[in-house]
Amino acid sequence: MRVAELVGRTLGRLGIGHAFGVVGSGNLAMTNALRDAGVPYVAARHEAGATTMADAYARTSGTVTLASVHQGPGLTNAITGIAEAAKSRTPLIVLAGDTAGAAVRSNFRIDQDALVRAVGAVPERVHSAASAVADVTRAWRTARNSRRTVVLSVPLDIQAGDAELTRVDPLPPPVPVRPGRYATRQLADLLTTARRPVFIAGRGAVAHRKALRDLAVQSGALLATSAVAKGAFAGDRFDLGISGGFATPLAAELIGAADLVVAWGCSLTMWTTRHGRLIGDGTVVVQVDDDEPALGANRPVSLGVHGDVGETARAVQQLVPVREPDSTYRTEAVAERIAADGRWSAIETDDLSTAETIDPRLLSRELEHRLPADRVLAIDSGNFMGYPAAYLSAPDPAAFCFTQSFQSIGLGLATGIGAALASPGRLPVVASGDGGFLMSIADLETAVRLGLPLVVVVYNDHAYGAEVHHFTGGDDLSTVTFPDGDLAAIARGFGADAMTVRTRDDLDQLDVWLAVHHDRPLVIDAKISSDGGSWWLAEAFRGH
Numbered sequence: 001m002r003v004a005e006l007v008g009r010t011l012g013r014l015g016i017g018h019a020f021g022v023v024g025s026g027n028l029a030m031t032n033a034l035r036d037a038g039v040p041y042v043a044a045r046h047e048a049g050a051t052t053m054a055d056a057y058a059r060t061s062g063t064v065t066l067a068s069v070h071q072g073p074g075l076t077n078a079i080t081g082i083a084e085a086a087k088s089r090t091p092l093i094v095l096a097g098d099t100a101g102a103a104v105r106s107n108f109r110i111d112q113d114a115l116v117r118a119v120g121a122v123p124e125r126v127h128s129a130a131s132a133v134a135d136v137t138r139a140w141r142t143a144r145n146s147r148r149t150v151v152l153s154v155p156l157d158i159q160a161g162d163a164e165l166t167r168v169d170p171l172p173p174p175v176p177v178r179p180g181r182y183a184t185r186q187l188a189d190l191l192t193t194a195r196r197p198v199f200i201a202g203r204g205a206v207a208h209r210k211a212l213r214d215l216a217v218q219s220g221a222l223l224a225t226s227a228v229a230k231g232a233f234a235g236d237r238f239d240l241g242i243s244g245g246f247a248t249p250l251a252a253e254l255i256g257a258a259d260l261v262v263a264w265g266c267s268l269t270m271w272t273t274r275h276g277r278l279i280g281d282g283t284v285v286v287q288v289d290d291d292e293p294a295l296g297a298n299r300p301v302s303l304g305v306h307g308d309v310g311e312t313a314r315a316v317q318q319l320v321p322v323r324e325p326d327s328t329y330r331t332e333a334v335a336e337r338i339a340a341d342g343r344w345s346a347i348e349t350d351d352l353s354t355a356e357t358i359d360p361r362l363l364s365r366e367l368e369h370r371l372p373a374d375r376v377l378a379i380d381s382g383n384f385m386g387y388p389a390a391y392l393s394a395p396d397p398a399a400f401c402f403t404q405s406f407q408s409i410g411l412g413l414a415t416g417i418g419a420a421l422a423s424p425g426r427l428p429v430v431a432s433g434d435g436g437f438l439m440s441i442a443d444l445e446t447a448v449r450l451g452l453p454l455v456v457v458v459y460n461d462h463a464y465g466a467e468v469h470h471f472t473g474g475d476d477l478s479t480v481t482f483p484d485g486d487l488a489a490i491a492r493g494f495g496a497d498a499m500t501v502r503t504r505d506d507l508d509q510l511d512v513w514l515a516v517h518h519d520r521p522l523v524i525d526a527k528i529s530s531d532g533g534s535w536w537l538a539e540a541f542r543g544h
Contacts, residue, residue: 003129004159007152008033010136011093013168017063018042018421020050022077024070026097026108026156031068034095039066042421042450045442047074049414051081053443055090055149056378056401056418062207064091064144065418071097072108075115075151080408083119086149087405088203088228093143093150098125100157116151125153129161133168145174177290179307179315186303187262187286187312188319194260194284196329197221200243200272203228204265204289206397208310212264215313219320220328221262222254226272228402231394237335240342244272246390250341252278254329262286265309268298288312344390345369356502357529360384360459364391366507367429367457372514375399376423380412380432383465384528388431388457399426410439413456417443420452428452434460434487441490447521448495454521455510456496458487459528484527491523501526 008030019034019041021027035041044050051067058065069078075096085092099106113123124139126132139152191197199212199221209232216223216238223233224240224247233239240251247255252274255261261283266272268287273279276299287295288305295304305312325331341347345365352359364387377392378401379385385404394400401419403411412432420428432440437458447454461468467480488498499509501524513522 001163001165002029002159003126003132003161003163004029004154005033006132006163006165007095007126007136007154007159009037009165010133010168011066011095011140012037012039013170014137014140015064015170016066016093017061018054018057019066019068020044020053020057020418021068022047022050022070022074023068024074024097026071026074027068027095029159030095030097030154034066034068042446044414044446046440047078048081048410049440049443049446051078051085051094052403052411052414053418054092055081055085055088055403056415057422058090058092059088059401060376060398060419060422064093064140066093066095068095071099071112071153072110075112076110079115079119080406081411081414082116082121082149082151084403084406084408084411086120088403089147090149091143091147093139093152094121096151096153097159098153098155100155102157112151112153121149121151123153124150125155126158128158129163132163133166137168137171141171144171176308176311177306179288179305179312183303183305183307184312184315185319187288187305188316190260190284190286190303191219191221191316191320194219195327196258197260197262198224198240198255198258198329199262199264200224200226200266201229201232201264202226202266205229205309206232208264208313209233209397211310211313211317215317215320217330218317218322220323220325220330222329222334224251224255226266227389227404229266229397230389230400230402231397234393234395238330238338240338242390243278244274246386247278248342248344248347250337254334256280258283258329260284260286262288264288264313267294270298273299352529352531353503354529357527358501358503360387360528360531361391362504363459363501363526363528364388366504368392370507370510370514371429371455372427374426376401376419376426376428378403378412378416378419378428378430380415380430380436381407381409382433382436383468383533384433384459384461385431387459392429392431398423409433409436412436413440413447414443416454416456417447417450417452420454421450428454430454430456432456432458433465434458434462435464437487441494444491444494444496444521444523451519452521453518456521456523458523458525460484460487460525461528461530487525488523491525496521496523498523498525
């Protein structure tokens, strides 16, 4: 067989869960080999969409996923999605063709390894027919075991070479990192004496949320999450929701008054800590992570524990006595405050709606009540994004896919498609601004072709809202504002259902649509009122 076929079959046998891509001459043979090996494949309309779909599928399913792209422009088109996945430490393989070694004048020739390295991904390549299986296995191991985004380049001359299929066995999972005894004892002592402890769980903790809940009950801690881990403690009476820019006033108050904050698999970025201001000056901060360089990388910590979150939580629980409720944060009074004021949807705000536009907060509250609770939510970037992120609930962390590490608009639609395919049976919901939606609209056809009942809510202010509200400073707005187009009509042209929403009553159309089973997307062109600049973005841009 050819090396191209060997590469595809080897990846299939190692356990790729799903593949997405845009096929060109450089990756056609490898993509077909993947499909022949039984790997489900979705043809996207744009390479950035393909890589983002794969990123979202990997995050939602917990399996290593693959994107397949052509060499040269196929890879450069994909690079924004690759950068997002790399910054998010998504276990993803991007399979890319590459020019032959002798094709020094090829139009497609670029330094792919340098490009990949520049955005934080890991460059790997198949070097020869003899090393092909080892090269592919090395890329797989790096993606899965180190949670890295790997771009595996396979030059055309290597692809065309002859190879023999050798036995490929699934690789055993890595052994979790066990924390040291001294660090475990220190953390246990801190939890034993703290009166107002708070746990903040990040993406690295979502697989261990039961262990963290058990330890929180025993130690008297309140629970919170970073944005990407939203839903980890859904339904818990002591869940504060998201910590950071999206935090409710109550969550900010209780986290700010904590005497001990333990970050579990959470990198404590400026977004999660509001540039450090969310955590009190005298608060003891502990960070637990199985990636040693992550400890203290974004802010100083009092104690860094190098260890797997689950292993650490269970080890610490053996050393912490059961705390009396009245001696910690876990009191009935606190639980009652969380029940009353712990969610944005319960907080009254002024209504900015006009005869032609709907307040984005009112829109988000209505969506929270009208959409089924069993949903998977994907959110694009932009001035609008705090509203769906804060107001729309997620039943668990797999129901919230937040591709925001690169802060690029235009990834939301593809995120929703990838998350939807990884969550059969759940209603997929995408929240996007008009700028991001139009930037990625080619893959609306992909959602239509796949028959996804995807609800796409476009928070449409016919502008690049962040630039209008936060950066222009009275400058000419003609560079960032646009005519108010009929996005519903455009969506219908792709074969989707669509509606325009200007008032609360217009959302009754959504109720009718939800009452019927659908095999195509619904696009809601929601004409939103100006908020004068969203609260969360004003906070976030303090660091810019």
